Amino acid sequence: xxxxxxxxxxxxxxxxxxxxxxxxxxxxxxxxxxxxxxxxxxxxxxxxxxxxxxxxxxxxxxxxxxxxxxxxxxxxxxxxxxxxxxxxxxxxxxxxxxxxxxxxxxxxxxxxxxxxxxxxxxxxxxxxxxxxxxxxxxxxxxxxxxxxxxxxxxxxxxxxxxxxxxxxxxxxxxxxxxxxxxxxxxxxxxxxxxxxxxxxxxxxxxxxxxxxxxxxxxxxxxxxxxxxxxxxxxxxxxxxxxxxxxxxxxxxxxxxxxxxxxxxxxxxxxxxxxx
Ligand code: NAP
Numbered sequence: 001x002x003x004x005x006x007x008x009x010x011x012x013x014x015x016x017x018x019x020x021x022x023x024x025x026x027x028x029x030x031x032x033x034x035x036x037x038x039x040x041x042x043x044x045x046x047x048x049x050x051x052x053x054x055x056x057x058x059x060x061x062x063x064x065x066x067x068x069x070x071x072x073x074x075x076x077x078x079x080x081x082x083x084x085x086x087x088x089x090x091x092x093x094x095x096x097x098x099x100x101x102x103x104x105x106x107x108x109x110x111x112x113x114x115x116x117x118x119x120x121x122x123x124x125x126x127x128x129x130x131x132x133x134x135x136x137x138x139x140x141x142x143x144x145x146x147x148x149x150x151x152x153x154x155x156x157x158x159x160x161x162x163x164x165x166x167x168x169x170x171x172x173x174x175x176x177x178x179x180x181x182x183x184x185x186x187x188x189x190x191x192x193x194x195x196x197x198x199x200x201x202x203x204x205x206x207x208x209x210x211x212x213x214x215x216x217x218x219x220x221x222x223x224x225x226x227x228x229x230x231x232x233x234x235x236x237x238x239x240x241x242x243x244x245x246x247x248x249x250x251x252x253x254x255x256x257x258x259x260x261x262x263x264x265x266x267x268x269x270x271x272x273x274x275x
Contacts, residue, residue: 006035009062024254048072058249059089105241106135117177124182125153147171175203186218
């Protein structure tokens with residue numbers, strides 16, 4: 001029997017994770033299979049029992065289970081605890097552990113950026129924004145601020161992490177060296193073509209980081225590129241959070257370049273299929 005891995009969420013919708021991890025298992029000749037398991041919120045306790053008894057060797061966790069799953073684990077990393085969300089469940093011996101690899105995913109594409117931006121603004125105050133703020137602080141960016149359409153949510157996030165809270169209307173007033181879109185603005189569908197930033201307000205030499213990865217080049221990234229900014233696509237975050245999950249589950253490294261090609265092809269194909 002192949003070792004069982006998978007993703008839980010509700011509604012699960014389309015996810016690139018099965019393609020990524022099954023490709024990784026195949027490349028290393030591992031007898032393992034990664035499934036998509038749509039799971040309603042009330043099914044979580046029974047499912048987590050299954051994880052222990054079957055056993056299931058690893059889980060990706062998405063909305064709405066990221067917080068609730070914590071009650072079913074033996075150990076939670078400091079990083080996941082700080083964010084209040086687990087996106088990865090793995091075994092360490094007989095202990096069922098929780099990690100948040102979204103933060104690792106946020107950080108990884110910025111490791112090569114030299115010099116490190118001295119200031120960062122995160123747009124949005126949901127789960128992705130929390131991962132971005134935690135990641136930027138972990139990287140050592142000295143000044144981090146958050147702005148959100150609903151100010152109360154930005155205030156709560158800012159208080160949790162001890163960062164600045166900006167008014168949504170004044171978010172572009174300062175020449176931020178890193179601007180991170182952690183809203184769904186620009187995502188394919190109803191919000192495609194939208195952006196949370198003004199094209200003429202990118203600071204010279206800034207880094208523009210979009211957490212949205214579908215489409216690969218959002219309006220935010222296109223305008224940032226045209227303004228001479230360095231751009232980071234949400235695909236990099238997705239890739240690196242997945243590579244970190246794979247490492248926790250198998251102790252092995254997935255081929256990064258091959259995995260990136262796989263995701264790029266999958267996203268391009270999806271785009272073409274949707275016409
Ligand atoms: P979420 O928890 O629902 O938060 C969404 C945030 O965006 C909220 O702060 C919301 O503001 C704001 N927002 C939504 N619509 C807006 C609009 N029209 N104008 C301005 N602000 C708006 O979502 P999430 O989980 O953080 O995900 C955010 C995005 O990141 C999604 O596109 C998701 O696909 C992407 N994501 C990517 C990765 C990756 O690996 N690259 C990982 C996770 C998420 P309010 O508080 O005012 O509603």
